[in-house]
Amino acid sequence: MDSLANVGGRVGSNLTVDVYQAGPIPLKASFSCAPGELLALVGPSGSGKTTLLRTIAGLYQPKQGRVSGGGKEWFLAKGGQHHSLPPQARQIGMVFQDYALFPHLTAQQNVQLAMGHLPRAQRPAQAAQWLVNVRLQGLEARYPSELSGGQRQRVALARALAREPQALLLDEPFSAVDQVTRRRLQRELALLRQHISIPIILVTHDLEEATALADQICVLHNGVSLQQGTPEALFRRPATPLVARLLDRHNVFTGKVVETATGRRLQWGEWLLEVGDALAKGRLGETLSWYLPPSDIVLHRRERPSHGERENPVAATVSEMVVLGSMTSIVLRVSHGDMLRFDIATHAAKRNQLALGASVYVSLLAEGIHLMPTQADAHAPHNKRTLL
Numbered sequence: 405m406d407s408l409a410n411v412g413g414r415v416g417s418n419l420t421v422d423v424y425q426a427g428p429i430p431l432k433a434s435f436s437c438a439p440g441e442l443l444a445l446v447g448p449s450g451s452g453k454t455t456l457l458r459t460i461a462g463l464y465q466p467k468q469g470r471v472s473g474g475g476k477e478w479f480l481a482k483g484g485q486h487h488s489l490p491p492q493a494r495q496i497g498m499v500f501q502d503y504a505l506f507p508h509l510t511a512q513q514n515v516q517l518a519m520g521h522l523p524r525a526q527r528p529a530q531a532a533q534w535l536v537n538v539r540l541q542g543l544e545a546r547y548p549s550e551l552s553g554g555q556r557q558r559v560a561l562a563r564a565l566a567r568e569p570q571a572l573l574l575d576e577p578f579s580a581v582d583q584v585t586r587r588r589l590q591r592e593l594a595l596l597r598q599h600i601s602i603p604i605i606l607v608t609h610d611l612e613e614a615t616a617l618a619d620q621i622c623v624l625h626n627g628v629s630l631q632q633g634t635p636e637a638l639f640r641r642p643a644t645p646l647v648a649r650l651l652d653r654h655n656v657f658t659g660k661v662v663e664t665a666t667g668r669r670l671q672w673g674e675w676l677l678e679v680g681d682a683l684a685k686g687r688l689g690e691t692l693s694w695y696l697p698p699s700d701i702v703l704h705r706r707e708r709p710s711h712g713e714r715e716n717p718v719a720a721t722v723s724e725m726v727v728l729g730s731m732t733s734i735v736l737r738v739s740h741g742d743m744l745r746f747d748i749a750t751h752a753a754k755r756n757q758l759a760l761g762a763s764v765y766v767s768l769l770a771e772g773i774h775l776m777p778t779q780a781d782a783h784a785p786h787n788k789r790t791l792l
Contacts (some may be wrong), residue, residue: 419571419603421460423469423479424679430627431466433439437603437707438619443632444606444614447624447650451500453607455627457573460605461498473603473619474570494571497564500783501576503556505548511559512544513537518566534562538592554585555571574606579611584679590617611652615639623647641774648776654745658778661686670694670773673740678770686775693776698746700772704765706756715767720744722762725753732759736766744768781790 421620422434437443445453457494458464460471464480465488471479474725477495480487497518500749515531522530532544533703538558540667561642564572571683574593578586594617597604609615613619615635630650642648648656659670668683669676670692679694686692703718724735732753737745742764758764 405478405610406685417473417475419460419605421464421469421471423454423459423471425467427471429466430747431455431469432627433629435622435629435632438606439603440597440601441619442528442597442604442606442617443620443622444608444618445622445624446608448610450626451608453624454575454629456624457575457605457607458495459497460571461496461573462489462494465742468729470774472748473726479509486756495567495569496571497556497567497569497571498565498573499560499575499577501579501580503580505556505559505563507548510545510547511540511555513549514548514559515566521536521568531562531566532549534566535559537565537596538562553581554586554589557581561593561596563587564726565596569602571602572600572604574604576607576609579609586613593617625649625650634665640697642776645695645778648695653695655698655701656689656693657678657695657742658693661688661690661692663688670775673738673742675716675718675738677768677773679773679775680770682775691778693778695774695776696744696768696772697774700757700769701744701746702767702768703746703748704753705754706764716770716773717767719765722760722764724759725758727753734757736764 411492418436418438420436424432424708429452429599431452433452435443444454447453453463459466459479466481468481469479470477470482474495476489477487478489506517511537512528512531515534516527519527535541535544538561540555540558540562541680543555551559561577578589580758581589590613602714605618606614606617618635620632621635621638623630623638625646631647638647638651639653642651642653645656659672661676662669662671662676666674668686669681670679702715702762718738720738721734723737724733726733727750730750731747734745734752735746738744
């Protein structure tokens, strides 16, 4: 992968975006991506993901804000100042969902188009090397119509990197291929990343893809960046109930801070839950939203119920069971009507003789309970990298 040495070989710098406007496309987004890091932008359709990618590339200019990368200010519109580098001056590599290859050019010729910065005599050999880097050796002379979807996408990736870009932008690059090819391309991107020291921005609707590939995830909604953090941090500690929903997290409830003989607890229906040390900051009588990751729900074995003081044992009824191969999805209804969702191994479900309507006990692990403001207090955007 000799040609990879030129990608990000210069002193790297963060790609930073801080833009806002009331319309026509509402934006209030702020995030950053370090050299060698992959940041995934996630959110529902219409949340502004592609608009932000186009803003970075110089294809769209918001009313106000700043975009910087490669040690330069690419865009500035603030306090009467206005400055915007054209797309070609930003040295961006971009990969689109639909490949955007020229059908009348071969794979090698498509890659060569990105090499205007090199002497003409060097381009064929360098383009061929890029195709080797993405495992397409021997296919240099094929036209896009003679390549599979996965092969066309690898040509597009080789072309983007052949620019020796300051940043790489990926706009749902794997959504047009089948699942097997998608997993293969994801793996190849992960391998290529080991040799690339530039910021990479990935737009995706696939949360599993974002989790597998990204160092950081930024959650967007209606053009607003709500939270940025590592996948583990976001999935365990979403900043608000809205972020939890956008990340497809269930087990979001509300409870009231109360005082008991053994200390402060979170009252959830008839249950008084211990929540580690977090309740010390809560006001008595305050209503808080809370979230519990499915991994912190522990099903008691039928013959050995647990009553550990920090385990929050709760009685529930099996409301739904769905067998999904080796795992079974469980929905439990507690006495006041809230639903707990989690997965367990199918063999464990059978061993515990789980069935619709069965009464069970589960523990809601105190250290896993994450407190959040109630939804009414949770509309303000959270743009810091660390919100925990």
